[in-house]
Amino acid sequence: MQLTTAPLSMANVLERQPDLLDRISVLVDQLKGCCSRRELQSVFASMIKISADQDCFSMNQFISRCSSMSQSDLADSALAQIEEPNVFVYNAMIRGSVQCSRPLQALEQYRSMSRADVRPTSYTFSSLIKGCGLAKALRFGESVHGGIWKSGFNWHVFVQTALIEFYASFGGVAESRKVWDEIQDGGRDVFSWTTMISAYASAGDMLSARRLFDGMHERNTATWNALIDGYARSGDSISARSLFECMPVKDIISWTTMIACYTQEQRYQEAVAMFKGMIASGLIPDEVTMSTIISACAHLGSLDIGREIHYYIMQNQFQLDVFIGSSLIDMYSKCGSLERSLMVFYKLRERNLFCWNSLIEGLAVHGLAKGALLMFSKMESEKMNPNWITFVSILNACTHAGLVNEGQRWFMRMKEDYRITPRVEHYGCMVDLFSRAGLLEDALGLIRSMEFEPNAFIWGSLLGGCRVHRNLEIAQVCGDALMSLEPNNTGHHMLLVNMYAENNRWGEVVNMRRTMKGNGVEKEFPGQSWIEIGGETCQFAASDGNHAVSDQLFFFLKKLDAQIRLSNIDMHSICTNY
């Protein structure tokens, strides 16, 4: 039996509800003030009550609001409800899916739009092309470009701008430039200029990017930021900085770009200085800024600065998203506080691969191999697929715990079960694993079996193993390789010299010292490092007895050691109880 009534046409509804348009505008206003899923659902219920769920204007507004609040499933159910969605509804859906990082869904919606014979507009194509870029759908995007030509929207600057970005994301700047050249005179606005500059920057062609930038008559902050980011990514922090200094108005993106620039160049102190400068200038950082600066703190290993930043995050009510979450997990474990690292992990509402990898790496470097492996299996049971970085940590965990067989098994499983081709990093882990366990022949055999050239890390691992397990023969092989790979690395050479000395091979000792002198390599202050106490950075070195802080440091290390020993026990129970 058919229970549903025939669809009410808007004309019918208007007849029965003369004040419908007023009611709709009230609901649309309410929609703009919605801050939660519940509020959205309640407005939707009201819309159904007055039959506005068949009004495309209302539904367009509703869908757009849902998408901007990342509630794409509500948008989906709204679309399903509409008997005859018009082009505005489809446009809102496609744009929303792209906004919510569901590009494949956008392509699907475009297909059903075509099936329903709804003709696309320039709005449709600009969103759809963006979706093709996100979905890495080059062929589909190209065919859409064909359709764009046929329908004449290739003269629309919004569509052209989307196409410039689309081709650039596949490395085809030449194609991007072709589209840009086609933009009619007077049609080029600051958006398309900026997009073309970004296209050149992402291709590493900073000369062309700069030429465009210099030829612009009207620039805005985004244009400056795009160029700064281009220099930053190409490793030219000098140009990035000088542009940053002379730009007329700096916003949070300008500052964040500079912080990321210094972080990438491993100049973490300067990154922190930039962050402080940003705060001092009165700007309020957002989640993106915070995850960048946390990463810089992680590499600094400074728990004091790190906790200061975390306190700042909690005080200013930043969302604990996957970016901030994974960088905090990493920061705490690198700064020595696995407890805090785990606490952040448990607090996260959503966890992506970065979060899991940060945690597993943290457990691995703290020597908690069982914890790392346990978390790996938890990760799998939550249907999160590991990648090659996960396996670097897993193999490292095995190495630190001396689990040779376990490590070999995981190396095999990685290749066979997970179809991950081993990288030089994985071989490095395995060589390290064998070397530390004294299986020096196996390590050498593995190096010889590799299809690519072993790097200095790999030879260095084996050399370290040779030193511990007293194998001068293989040590010499490593030494030769390292001499040509890193002739200026004193550490490696001194290790070999010491081994010769231990074996009373004084002739070789003299020879090596002579070669090192000839290379201009002098032995530096041994075992230099630095630590931060009370916000101050103290440099120190091995056997640095005269240093003002050495007593304090020694005491601190003793305390730290005791704490680590104690917390190791807790860690295992925390992991097992997860």
Add this chain to the structure above:
DNA sequence: ATAGGGTTAG
């Protein structure tokens, strides 16, 4: 009623 610029794990 659209669109451009910055983010995390090794």
